[in-house]
Amino acid sequence: MRDVQPVQDAVINNGVGTMNDRPIVRGLGLRKTFAERVAVDGIDLDIPRGRCFGLLGPNGAGKTTTLRMLLGLTPFDAGTLTVFDLPMPERAREVRARVGIVPQADTLDPDFSVAENLRVYASYFGLSRRQVEPRIDGLLDFANLGERRDARIDTLSGGMKRRLTIARALVNDPELVVLDEPTTGLDPQARHVIWSRLSELRDASKTLVLTTHYMEEAERLCDELIVVDHGRILDRGSPRALIKRHVEPEVIEVRGGADAVIAWPEIQAARTERMGSSLYCYTREPAPLLNRLQAATGIVFLHRPAGLEDVFLRLTGRELRD
Template identity: 65%
Template sequence: MQPIVRARHLQKHFPGFTAVKDVSFDIPRGQCFGFLGPNGAGKTTTLRMLLGLSPSTGGELTLFDLDIRSHARDIRRRIGVVPQQDNLDPDFTVRENLQIYASYFAIPASEVKSRITSLLEFAALSDRADAKTNHLSGGMQRRLTIARALINDPELVILDEPTTGLDPQARHVIWAKLNELRERGKTLILTSHYMEEAERLCDELVIMDHGEILDQGTPAELIRRHVEPEVIEIRGMLSDSREIEQLCRVEHIGRSHYCYTHNPRPLLDHLQHQHELVFLHRPAGLEDVFLNLTGRALRDI
């Protein structure tokens, strides 16, 4: 089956810097594909090129087997977009926000009502259909933004940090809704700074930095390739780190120490006698991969 998105040697140059450098990837149909990277990595620029909002400087980009340069309008009709910031109209009700958005796609009036009813049920907002959007909680507004992105029954849904700023309950509800979309056969493209979110939702992902793809694979593959399977986090001042460094690979961040190992037992035995230290033993995750590949330095961009 042809991928729904195909990028080959994609580039985007701006005066004075290159935002995306020779990037290639395929996005299979019916999967959730993630773009991870620190601020300034090139994720947003790549999404803007996917949507035809920013023309590429070089390379090839096709969606639905159509070239984005000559078929941008046709492509956008088949895409739903969940922006990073909710941009719902506060002067209209939940239902009216969906009705107005439906008008942009020239959906027949005979279909609009049934689509809105179905989307309100999907977003668990049927009982708030006549409420103004500024009376909704953050989680409700986010669910409405996702429902709005589905009004044209898109084949591809692009979600830019869909759960940023939400509490854990709202985040888990949205994760369940996104998994439901994937089970329905929708293809999802996700950007996120929540590594747990990417690990839960993505079938495959790329990690970007400085406009380049550092690696690509499933979350499990990336974890196996780049970090040891066990992590022990230590909090406190180490009087002498040399003994610990002989037992595992250690990254020091102030008074925090991240110990990566295949065999945690010797280090755990050692720490049992260090009563001034607090430690946590956990399996390695995608966040460890992300930090290993992109570094721990702040990115104030």
């Protein structure tokens, strides 16, 4: 499962400059153990510059721990890691000066207004007022918060806070932006605004690294991703390549009444997975099954193209994670 095939994807996604662009992050055999739990169990990373790289995995898979290692915030037990060709964690200060970080939790400073949050945060980078002030309007526009520049943080909605957090992460004009579940807990409207902003950043040739467990997010944003579970990389590639590699192109979901259809030869011909009383049929030739389903009465079904979620469930299993 660990046959990495980045070569073909690299050519597709980034035809120029692959020869002289060294990867922005290189990790080899990274391991981290907490008390008795292995959080990261031998992860290799090779994150190319100027693209959006995703870490996809269920809760507790080791995504956040891996991100924290990149930032020098979690010391690792084994392995080697460089960011911008600087060894970590020894050069963490220099690395973080060139990185923007959007943490999972809200860490905005409630003692300050929207604009002050950007200003004070910039001061932690040692940026002078003169350097920062001209940038603030642009950042507030980017976050759609120009009107709210003097608002207190506790008056902002969840989506506004997340947008401000992203703007804050850009205050030092970073080369690399690291986002830990950037849209978790947001409503669909707010999520779409964040996605369009992140696409803009990618188009501005920033390197993005994000963790997510939303397949739609990964499919929309990521040029390349790794699927992680139990601290290991299960596979790596572009969303399209992963779908092609792991699942049949079409899915027919039979919802409820799986028992009634399970013996049909058309069902037997497909690869099936059962979830409660629903049946997922993965196939390259959906027509015969669809014909039979349409002829039958009282069976609810859905026909759709296979997506990253199918890959994800195939690789990480269907049991519940808490």
